[in-house]
Amino acid sequence: xxxxxxxxxxxxxxxxxxxxxxxxxxxxxxxxxxxxxxxxxxxxxxxxxxxxxxxxxxxxxxxxxxxxxxxxxxxxxxxxxxxxxxxxxxxxxxxxxxxxxxxxxxxxxxxxxxxxxxxxxxxxxxxxxxxxxxxxxxxxxxxxxxxxxxxxxxxxxxxxxxxxxxxxxxxxxxxxxxxxxxxxxxxxxxxxxxxxxxxxxxxxxxxxxxxxxxxxxxxxxxxxxxxxxxxxxxxxxxxxxxxxxxxxxxxxxxxxxxxxxxxxxxxxxxxxxxxxxxxxxxxxxxxxxxxxxxxxxxxxxxxxxxxxxxxxxxxxxxxxxxxxxxxxxxxxxxxxxxxxxxxxxxxxxxxxxxxxxxxxxxxxxxxxxxxxxxxxxxxxxxxxxxxxxxxxxxxxxxxxxxxxxxxxxxxxxxxxxxxxxxxxxxxxxxxxxxxxxxxxxxxxxxxxxxxxxxxxxxxxxxxxxxxxxxxxxxxxxxxxxxxxxxxxxxxxxxxxxxxxxxxxxxxxxxxxxxxxxxxxxxxxxxx
Amino acid sequence: xxxxxxxxxxxxxxxxxxxxxxxxxxxxxxxxxxxxxxxxxxxxxxxxxxxxxxxxxxxxxxxxxxxxxxxxxxxxxxxxxxxxxxxxxxxxxxxxxxxxxxxxxxxxxxxxxxxxxxxxxxxxxxxxxxxxxxxxxxxxxxxxxxxxxxxxxxxxxxxxxxxxxxxxxxxxxxxxxxxxxxxxxxxxxxxxxxxxxxxxxxxxxxxxxxxxxxxxxxxxxxxxxxxxxxxxxxxxxxxxxxxxxxxxxxxxxxxxxxxxxxxxxxxxxxxxxxxxxxxxxxxxxxxxxxxxxxxxxxxxxxxxxxxxxxxxxxxxxxxxxxxxxxxxxxxxxxxxxxxxxxxxxxxxxxxxxxxxxxxxxxx
Numbered sequence: 001x002x003x004x005x006x007x008x009x010x011x012x013x014x015x016x017x018x019x020x021x022x023x024x025x026x027x028x029x030x031x032x033x034x035x036x037x038x039x040x041x042x043x044x045x046x047x048x049x050x051x052x053x054x055x056x057x058x059x060x061x062x063x064x065x066x067x068x069x070x071x072x073x074x075x076x077x078x079x080x081x082x083x084x085x086x087x088x089x090x091x092x093x094x095x096x097x098x099x100x101x102x103x104x105x106x107x108x109x110x111x112x113x114x115x116x117x118x119x120x121x122x123x124x125x126x127x128x129x130x131x132x133x134x135x136x137x138x139x140x141x142x143x144x145x146x147x148x149x150x151x152x153x154x155x156x157x158x159x160x161x162x163x164x165x166x167x168x169x170x171x172x173x174x175x176x177x178x179x180x181x182x183x184x185x186x187x188x189x190x191x192x193x194x195x196x197x198x199x200x201x202x203x204x205x206x207x208x209x210x211x212x213x214x215x216x217x218x219x220x221x222x223x224x225x226x227x228x229x230x231x232x233x234x235x236x237x238x239x240x241x242x243x244x245x246x247x248x249x250x251x252x253x254x255x256x257x258x259x260x261x262x263x264x265x266x267x268x269x270x271x272x273x274x275x276x277x278x279x280x281x282x283x284x285x286x287x288x289x290x291x292x293x294x295x296x297x298x299x300x301x302x303x304x305x306x307x308x309x310x311x312x313x314x315x316x317x318x319x320x321x322x323x324x325x326x327x328x329x330x331x332x333x334x335x336x337x338x339x340x341x342x343x344x345x346x347x348x349x350x351x352x353x354x355x356x357x358x359x360x361x362x363x364x365x366x367x368x369x370x371x372x373x374x375x376x377x378x379x380x381x382x383x384x385x386x387x388x389x390x391x392x393x394x395x396x397x398x399x400x401x402x403x404x405x406x407x408x409x410x411x412x413x414x415x416x417x418x419x420x421x422x423x424x425x426x427x428x429x430x431x432x433x434x435x436x437x438x439x440x441x442x443x444x445x446x447x448x449x450x451x452x453x454x455x456x457x458x459x460x461x462x463x464x465x466x467x468x469x470x471x472x473x474x475x476x477x478x479x480x481x482x483x484x485x486x487x488x489x490x491x492x493x494x495x496x497x498x499x500x501x502x503x504x505x506x507x508x509x510x511x512x513x514x515x516x517x518x519x520x521x522x523x524x525x526x527x
Numbered sequence: 528x529x530x531x532x533x534x535x536x537x538x539x540x541x542x543x544x545x546x547x548x549x550x551x552x553x554x555x556x557x558x559x560x561x562x563x564x565x566x567x568x569x570x571x572x573x574x575x576x577x578x579x580x581x582x583x584x585x586x587x588x589x590x591x592x593x594x595x596x597x598x599x600x601x602x603x604x605x606x607x608x609x610x611x612x613x614x615x616x617x618x619x620x621x622x623x624x625x626x627x628x629x630x631x632x633x634x635x636x637x638x639x640x641x642x643x644x645x646x647x648x649x650x651x652x653x654x655x656x657x658x659x660x661x662x663x664x665x666x667x668x669x670x671x672x673x674x675x676x677x678x679x680x681x682x683x684x685x686x687x688x689x690x691x692x693x694x695x696x697x698x699x700x701x702x703x704x705x706x707x708x709x710x711x712x713x714x715x716x717x718x719x720x721x722x723x724x725x726x727x728x729x730x731x732x733x734x735x736x737x738x739x740x741x742x743x744x745x746x747x748x749x750x751x752x753x754x755x756x757x758x759x760x761x762x763x764x765x766x767x768x769x770x771x772x773x774x775x776x777x778x779x780x781x782x783x784x785x786x787x788x789x790x791x792x793x794x795x796x797x798x799x800x801x802x803x804x805x806x807x808x809x810x811x812x813x814x815x816x817x818x819x820x821x822x823x824x825x826x827x828x829x830x831x832x833x834x835x836x837x838x839x840x841x842x843x844x845x846x847x848x849x850x851x852x853x854x855x856x857x858x859x860x861x862x863x864x865x866x867x868x869x870x871x872x873x874x875x876x877x878x879x880x881x882x883x884x885x886x887x888x889x890x
Contacts, residue, residue, distance in 0.1 A: 031533060031874070318763050340766035349764075357760040363753070370750055371765040380747045 018081030020045045020204050021066065021097070021173055026075035028061050035061040038075070039230045041223040043173065046202045048195060050215045050236055052248055053225035054446035056416050059208050062225070063175055066206075067099050068092040090121070098166030102177040104158050108151035108281055112144055116165045129168075136167050140194050151281055155303050156187040163194070174198065175206045180214060181472070182303060185507035192218055210248070210447075211475075212241035226250050249447050256454050256479060263482075264294030266331075267466035268347070268435040273314060273325040283307035283490045285314070290485065290492060292435070292466035297457065298495060299481030300470040301506050307490040308470045309352065312439040315468070316349040317342045329435055340375035348372065348433035350424050352440040352470075354417065358424045361413030365405070366394040368412050369427055376431070393430070394423075401426035402452060418449030425453050429460050436460060439470045454480050474503055486510055532873040539871055546867035547817050551831070553867075554860045561855065567846060575845055576838035576856075588723035590833045592795055596621065596807045598732040598829035599787035601814035602739050602822045603780025609743075609820050611756035612776045616662060616677030617784040618808025619684035620655040624785025625792040626688055627654025629799045632714035632792075633696060633707055643713045647789055655785020656778050658684060663777035667770040673777075681808065692801040707799035716794035728790035733826070735783060740822040752776070784808060805836070806854075813861040832857065 019042035028036040036058045043049045053059045064070040066077065068086035076083050079095055086092050092099075106115050113130035120129065130146035137144040142160045150158065159182060166174055176195075180188040195205055195218065209215055215222065215236050222236045224247045232247050273288040285307050292298045302308060313319035314327075317339035321327055327335045329345045339349070349372070351357045359368045369390050373379045379389045391409065398405060401422045406414055415423065421442065428436060441457065442450035458480055461467050470487075471477050477484050483495040486509035493509050555573060562569040580586045600617045607614040614620075628651035635643050661680060665671035693705040701708070716726035743749035755762045755772045762769065792803055814832050818824030839853030 031535075316764075317766075338766055339764070343766075351760075351764060353760070356758040357764055360754050360758040360761045362757060367750065370747070371754075371761055374747050374750070375766055383746045383748060385745060385747055385750065 018078070019043055020080060022078040022081075023062065023066070024076050024078065026062065026065060026072045026077070028058075028065060028070060029073045034228045036065075036072070036225075037228040039225065039228070041230070041233070043204045043206060044221075045172070045204050046199050047221055048199050048205045048207055048219045050219035050222035051206055051208045051225070052210065052212075052215065052222055052244065054210065054248055054448075055418060055444050056227075056446065057225040057248070058228040059225055060177070061228075063099070063177065063206070063208065066092070067097060067175065093121075093169055093171075096170070096172035097175065098169055098171030098173070099175040100159065100162045100166060100177065100179060102179075102181065104162055106150045106158060106161060109149060111147050111149055112153075112161050113146040115150060115161060116168065119165050120168065132168060133164055136164050140164075140167065140197065141190065142194060155182040155305055156184070159183070159191075167198075171203060173204045173206065175208070177208045178210070179207075180209065180211060184303060184510040185474070185503050186511055188214065212236075212244045215244065216241060224248055245447060251448075256451060256458065261295035261462050261482070262464075263296055264464060266291045267294050267329065268292045268437075268468070269326070269328040270315070271326040273321065273327070275310070275314065275319075275322055275325075277310065283310055285310055285490045288492045290468075290495070292468055294464045294466055295461055296483070297461050297467040297469065297481045299477035299484040299498075300468060300487050300492070301474060301477050301484055301510060302470075302472065302487035303510055304472055306487050308439060308487060310490070311487065311492075312349075312351060312437065312470060315437050316347075316351075343372065343376050346434035348428035348431055348436050350428050350436075350438040350441065352443060354420050354424060355413065359412040359420060362411055364409045364411050365398070365415075365423060366390040366409050368423075369394045369397070372427060373431070394427075397423060397426040397430050400430065401456065416446075418445040421445045422449050422452055425456060429456050432463070433460075433465060435466050435468075437468045437470075440473075441469050441471060442473065442476060443471075450476070474506060477506075478503075529877070531876045532869065533876050535872055535874055542870045543819060546870050547819065547828075547864055549870070550817070550860060550863040550867040553863050554856065557859050557863075558856065561852070565848065567848065572842060572846060572848070575842050577834060579841055580834055580837040585723055586837060588720065588725040589837055590830060591729050592724045592726070593833035593836050594826075594829040595726075595728040595732050595794075596787040596791050596804070597811050597814045597832055598826055599728070599735055599790070600780070600784045600808055600811035601818060601825040601829055602732075602735050603783035604811055604815040605818065605820040605822060605825060606739065606743070606752055607776040607780045608815055609756050610752045610772050610776045611759070612663075612666070612773055613674045614659065614662070614677050614777055614780050615674050615812070616659070616679075616681045616808070617780060617811055618804060618806065619677070619681030620658045620781040620784035621788040621791075621804055621808045622681075622684040622688050623658040624651035624655035624788030625799075625803050626684075626691060626788075627651055627785065628789025629691075629696065629707065629710075629792050632710045633799070635714065636708055636711055638711070639713050641713070644716070644793070647714060647793060648786060651785045651789025652782045653785070655781040655783070655788060657781075659777040659781025659784070660774075663774050666777075667773045673773075685802075688799075688803065689801045692799050696799045698798075705801050709798045710793060714793060715797060716790060724795045726790070726794040728787070728794055731786060731790060732829070735786075736822040736826050743822065748775075784811075810857060813857055813864070816861065816864050832860075835860075 022042040024040050026036050026039045027034065039058065039062055051059050061070065065072050066086065068088045068091050077086060078084065113126050113133055116133060117124065117126050117129045133144060133146040142164055144157065144160050144164060159179060179191060183191060199205055207219055216239065219236050222234050223230060224232045226248060236244060269291045271289045273285060275285045277284050283306060288311065290298065314321050317337060321335050323335065325335055326333065329342060329347055332345060334342050334345060355361050367390065370379060370385065379386055379393065394409065397403065403419045403423045403426065412420055425438065425441060441453050454476065457467055457469065469481065478498060481498050483497050484501065484506060485495045486493045486506060488510060558573055559569040562572040580590060600621060604614060604617055628647040631647045631650045658680060662673045662676040665676050666673040692707065696707040697705060698708045716728060719725045719727065719729060743752060751762065751767045751772060754765065755767060755769065759769065792799060796803055810832055814825055814828045817831065818828035835853050835856050839850055842848040842852065843850050
């Protein structure tokens, strides 16, 4: 793309020119719910503009309207000062708006170039696209081999496919939805260089994130949404992460109180856990061993898709562990036991996925408590469900964990992500488990709920429980864990005390023990 | 103008019950259209179909006689469908229940004893259960598609019954007619009234509905049924075994279909014939959905579908409308129920040409 193409983007922004994209008084209602309530924002050419807000603040809704996926209920968008109704994503792309989604929609079995050609209009040959992909990826420092199959690529590489796909269409505005949530710190640094370079060429970037440090470092303007409303514009370079957080949340977040915990005997132990994945897109687990003591919180860091889900299923007993492994709860062998037998020995589990795994969306909360309590005999006697007890238990969880509910005992699907997560974690912690294993405790959860959940986990450990949290969020791991291991391609690194390491060190392990990046996928799938 | 579907936050309780009513009304509307096209007076035809059967005590009894197997089978199918097990072969399980129970009846023909009828019922239950065990086993063990296996086994069962009626079960003194001896009185269902055919099976249906309703709404097994279908991963998280649910739902519905089968043979029919069901096992699929997969709802749905059978016969006699019209009604009804179920989780919104002109603040 260096010489050809991208000519519009190189047009220098003339002084006093209108903004590239302006949203004026945009409102989007879903029934009674105002996802966006008179939101305005304007993005200048070449600007890296942050869109900040907690989960559910309305960021995605706003962006979907800019990309033609949704229509505003009222209000108007302007493209270079002219009113425009963006009717579809194709229309948005024709205007010059490109979007990199948080969740990629790629075909695992196809190559990079084939995936990109599917997303491009017209019928250009794959070979033609492949050579352009190679050219663009080289010139923007986004290393990518056009002929590699997607399923052999790391998440960071997959994200590059999406970025390159956008760049091939010479966008003038690039929208990025939480791009660093799937990257190691090192990969994120590389991404920032690419974005700064694009911005230098006049491409505007709308950068959606809740990571305030990186926003402060990268962005020169910010729009902050809270509960669908525009609550402020600022220059993040003049703010502190704390002041940005206050604007996002609207109140002070309670500081997490660390505790001096007495480390006691081992309560949960795994040795030699090896298991081949059930399907080719799963991750094989290689010889995993770990031990968690009473009072200890062990963090398992890692980028999504490196075996976390497989590991969780084996630790919880949802998946039967192979006989060659040894799993112990309080010195009792549980290798062959299922999830309920492990619960009866005092273990509790919180899966990552809320809807349909940790909770059933169309069942009321009191019924949802049964998922983890039915087998331990506190809510069910001789096969009959005691509805008084499930109701009382769920009320207790709701009160203790400050779960905000729209009506008494609503269906689980009615709760926001953060509130449902508080409910799920609260449901398990209220059982006072001796061992608690949580997969992504605060994934997609607002700051207030995250603080509540983390505090509850710390308090549980203070009372002598052993806790494992599997998390992609390094801030979280450094905030609450005593020690940390990293899972990468199904292998778990030895634990390191949290005060003996830093983001840099963990980041290297996350990227595959410092192996060369592009070679990583290939190596791991070759043997 | 554009019609949009908007997801509701909470599934509408009102619509859960209103949607079958809307489906029924739309079915009637289609009925009017159909009768007009056939050159009939639609009002008269609908009257004969849906009202006249309710005007005499005898016909109301007949309604219950036909509703009995529909309800028994429909209850079992509700449990299957709720747990995501697609048992389409209730017709075959019904037939095999009838076969097994008839074998007992014919073996002890002429013997007098209170124990014969209960033994027939048990045999009928086991017959239906074993026939349902086959697709359950293949699904649990080899992940075979149960829709195909259960459906195909229906045709095996139908042929088997046909063979028995013409061969081993045939009455040797029956002038070579393909039918068995008439069951002796101790092998016949007691009637619930004089001057009708309403029999003990109606009580079975009501008791089964109540027992299964309690199971579904009060016990942990019912909870397991509900979440196995709706959220299989959550069911695994709760430690429920997927395979045992396959067996449970198939064996339960097979048992109820088998009980319905022998009740039918020992009741209104009274002997083994080459055909013992006008498709009750298939119609019960409609009954289950129309009854919201709720055992109590199934009672009402069973009565309504029974009405289409009797109304169809009346229309055939009085208007010379072919019997197939009944199947057309049933088919349209199932189609519309499934369509109307959209309303439970979605609101229909009619918007202007450009959706941005409308305000979204409606309730």
